[in-house]
Amino acid sequence: MLESVQFLTNQIQRMSTDSQQNTHHSPVLEFKSSTFSVPVLVLANNDLIAIEQQLQEKIHQAPEFFKNSPLVFDLQELNNLNLDTNINKLVNIIRKLDLLPIGIRGGSAQQNQQALKLGIPSHSGHINHNPATSPEKQKPQTPEPEIAPEPQFVTVNSTLITHPVRSGQRIYASGDLIILAQVSAGAEILAEGNIHVYGSLRGRALAGVQGDTEARIFCSDLQAELISIAGNYKISEDLNGAAPNQPVQIYLQDHTLIIKDI
Amino acid sequence: MARIIVVTSGKGGVGKTTTSAAIAMGLAKRGHKTAVIDFDVGLRNLDLIMGCERRVVYDFVNVINGEAGLNQALIRDKNCDQLYILPASQTRDKDALSQEGVGRILDELKKDFKYIVCDSPAGIEKGAHLAMYFADDAFIVTNPEVSSVRDSDRMLGILSSKSRRAEQNEEPIKEYLLLSRYSPDRVKLGEMLSVNDVQEILSLHLLGVIPESKSVLNASNSGIPVILDEKSDAGQAYADIIARYLGEDRPHRFIDEKKGLFGKLFRSR
Secondary structure: OEEEEEEEOHHHHHHHHHHOOOOOOOOOOOOOOOEEEEEEEEOOOOOHHHHHHHHHHHHHHOHHHHOOEEEEEEOHHHHHOOOOOOHHHHHHHHHHOOEEEEEEEOOOHHHHHHHHHOOOOEEOOOOOOOOOOOOOOHHHHOHHHHHOOOHHHHOOOOEEEOOOEOOOOEEEEOOOEEEOOOEOOOOEEEEOOOEEEEEEEOOEEEEOOOOOOOOOEEEEEEOOOEEEEOOEEEEHHHHOOOOOOOOEEEEEEOOEEEEEEO | OOEEEEEEOOOOOOOHHHHHHHHHHHHHHOOOOEEEEEOOOOOOOHHHHOOOHHHOOOOHHHHHOOOOOHHHHOEEOOOOOOEEEEOOOOOOOHHHOOHHHHHHHHHHHHOOOOEEEEEOOOOOOHHHHHHHHOOOEEEEEEOOOHHHHHHHHHHHHHHHHHOHHHHOOOOOOEEEEEEEEEOHHHHHOOOOOOHHHHHHHHOOEEEEEEEOOHHHHHHHHHOOOHHHOOOOHHHHHHHHHHHHHOOOOOOOOOOOOOOOHHHHHHOOO
16 A cells, blocks of 8 residues: 655756856755655545545554655556545545645546645656646646655665674665764775764775765764775775874865865 | 574684683583584594593584484583583585584584584684574684784674574674783783774674683693683683673783782782
8 A cells, every 4th residue: 555656856957957057156056856765655445434544554553654754645546447536635634644745646637736736746657647737847846855854754765784894794775874883994885875984984985886976975983995985086095194083074076085074 | 591602703723712612611610511512624623622532433524414313422521521522523524514404403402501612613614604603692712913803803794694693683693702812011012902902993892801821722732621720811711701701790801911029019000
């Protein structure tokens, strides 16, 4: 019944480059593309009483997880079965159970309109793209980053490691990597996003391994054998100047790794 | 409930077999029925250190292959009737061990023994892997020098990812650090890593420091576990280790350099 969906907001980034050409001083804002993981409520029946009851049971199993969680509801299957749904009532039920609906998927044009009136944008479903929104795609898409500052969902894909990473071990994270213990010499930690190490970093740390030049490495004690961001690296011999036992961040500037105190 | 202790290090020559013999004897002397198994198939040493090499008839591999019963292969120690030794085979190699066979024997031993000490071979290959795979506790024997510490760290990584407990998502193996061949004088001269250096690198609970001692070599040569030499510093260090492992509170010794009579009288600490 519940699955996970990822929103891509990369259109926004494309638009921002077009619209910012006239003011080239110092931008006070920028658009970024990010991916979020949000639970999707897939409905298989339009019996609202049964929906409320079963949803309540699900929430009861993990109340902390669901409390104030953003939610997308999916009407694709109902519409395939030609079962009509009252969007107002459905949204009321969802909100009453302390869930925050932030999107509708697989709805008909009329349902999407109704949802939009309630401040809920539509997202293109598996097959049908949303036909009935305003001519520019911008309008339903932009509010979404504002609605989604739910702490537990913003950090998608981050990997948390609480035990020491020992020599010979290798950890790969497809997002951010947070390590609360030490990383021993001879260990290797890799992340497509940022790396945080709150113990001593003595092994190799490679951030932005898929080419993200914005990725950074944060650590509280830098004694690494090698640090790398998006393929630009320094070995421990080059790090001689960096003082251990103090928190630093490492980032990329003009293809050079900069090590700076925090 | 029986507990399986693996004595391991990664690096060779740091004192795994000496430690296995000493702690097995220590536990047995405390009245716990203990078995110690030599996993170093092909390079068997434990029977020499335990002084029972002339009483070996069947070995570990014979039992795994069903050529002998466990009771036929276990050798009762002549100093302590609570202690049994399962020697390794000298004519075979590590491939003679199988995970299934080792598991079966350990299960059988668990019915009868309180502690089962597994003396791991050096390295991280099959023998060492099988010695630690079923363990509940791990004694990491480390010398105060960088390559030994690095190898121990590697072994800790293997314990936390490749053991049965790790694979079945059970509570992880309890890891203890034993720092052997420690010489405070040489630490002071900067020739050796200090206890603190080693602990900082490994961040591991220190169970005890065993000083570099002539008594260890004497004990090995005479086939009597050093813990029975109660007058020796190494013997006392192992006795402390057993006490701490069993939950007693003993202050650490042998970390500071020995002082002469005048030193004791006139210097604090």
